[in-house]
Amino acid sequence: MVDEIGRLVRTESPSSDLAAVAHSAEAVAALGASHLGAEPDRIVLDGRTHLRWRLGGGPRRVLLLGHHDTVWPLGSLTGHPFTVEGGILRGPGCFDMKAGLVMGLHALAALGPVDDVTFLVTGDEELGSPSSRALIESEAAGCDAALVLEASADGGALKTARKGVSLYEIRVDGRAAHAGLEPERGVNAGVELAHQILAVCALSDSAAGTTVTPTSSRAGTTTNTVPAHGRFAVDVRVRDTAEQARVDAALHGLRPALDGARVHVTGGPNRPPLSAAASGALYRRARLLADDLGIGPLSAAAVGGASDGNFTAGIGVPTLDGLGAVGGGAHADDEHVLVAELPRRTALLAALIDALRTADRTDKSVADRSAR
Incomplete structure (x- = not known):
């Protein structure tokens, strides 16, 4: 497993580089074919390469979901080479989430031939899955569960x-003027931008868990010109769809504070919330399996980051996330994976897939099966 993770980590795959993502997809495809005995479907959408293994010909019961872009x-790799030392594996993208892909392949291989599982590996998750969302939702539809290898x-x-x-972009138009000779003839887009940033920040609600965060921003052209244009990005995180709708309406309702300025808002909801209700039954089942395997107890966490599991939960499919590597430092210089946890968590993943796909089809839902 360590060698295979190293192979994928060394195949760099930044989401924005279509050629690199395509090259990475071939590396994942080759590794998957060696474990599963079958080539994946290569699905190219908007130039981005996604992989899909539909294992067997039966009705889909379990969707295994991951991504290979970073x-x-x-x-x-020059500054962050792939290394393994003292039980710690390091390298760009190892934790998020190339180790998870290897774990998924090993879990499926351990089960032998299956006829009702789909393994979908997308190539644009880090961008918000602009090309793969419909594919994810289509593959998840009708499944009993989605298991996410984040x-x-x-x-x-x-x-x-x-x-x-x-996700939003807010653009401001003002009017340029010479900052020394006649600044009064301008409409300062930088000042308007400041008003809008303060208005956006006021939409946060800590009690509701809602964060509305201005991020990258820019205004103006030269140091002696009243800025005619400006823009900034906004990142919104919410626990429920009502808050998502409230913030969306407020952002699209922004109005200029300065006479002569104009405000343009683009963007909107990218991923719906993944609620505890969508994962509760699967989590309880995973806890029981972990105890049976002697690797418990498992714990649970609610997190601010989103994944493609938000999409599967959003269409009503029971979804459990975080089934990939144990470690830390996602997107950071200290990204790492704990090697000792790889076989244990892979065994749990295999057991969970097997339990779900062999459960009685007459059961009403995953929740019913878990309760029993």
Whole structure:
């Protein structure tokens, strides 16, 4: 497993580089074919390469979901080489989430031939899954469960709730003028931008768990010109869809504070929240299996980050996330995986897949089966 993770980590795959993502997809496809005895479907959408193994010909019961793109730019291996030392595996994208892909392949191989599982590996998750969302939702529809191979939360906790995400860009138009000769003839887009940033920040609600965060921003062209244009991005995280709708309406209702300025808002909800209700039954089942395997107790965490599991939960499919690697440092210089946890968590993943796919089809739901 360590060698295979190293192979994938060394195949750099920044989401924004279509050629790198395509190259990475071939590396994952080759590894998957060696474990599963079958080539995946290669699905290219908007230039981005996604992989799908539909194992067997029966009705789909379980969707195993992962991604092979990363946030790390080409050349990151120079400063962050793949290493294994003292039981710690390091390298760009190892934790988020190339180790999870290897774990998924080993779990499926351990089960032998299955006829009702789909393994979907997308290539644009780190961008918000703009091309793969419809594919994810289509493959999840009708499944009993979606199991997401994103890395665990702190301490190996499974992710039983995720906030929903909305993304926006707010553009401001003013009017340029010479900053020294006649600034009064301008409409300062930088000042308007400041008003809008303060208005956006006021939409946060800590009691509701809602964060509305201005991120990257820019205004103006030269130091002696009243800025004519400006823009900033906004990242919104919410626990429920009502808050997502409230913030969306407020952002699209922004109005300029300065006479002569104009405000344009684009964007909206990207991922719905993954609620604890969507994962509760699967988490209880996973806890029982972990105890049976002698690797418990499992813990759970609600996190602010989103994943493709938000989409599967959003269409009503029971979803459990954080089933991938145990470690830490996602997107950061200290990204790492605990090697000793790889076989244990892979065994849990295999047991969970097997329990779900062999459960009595006459049961009403995953919740019913878990309760029994």
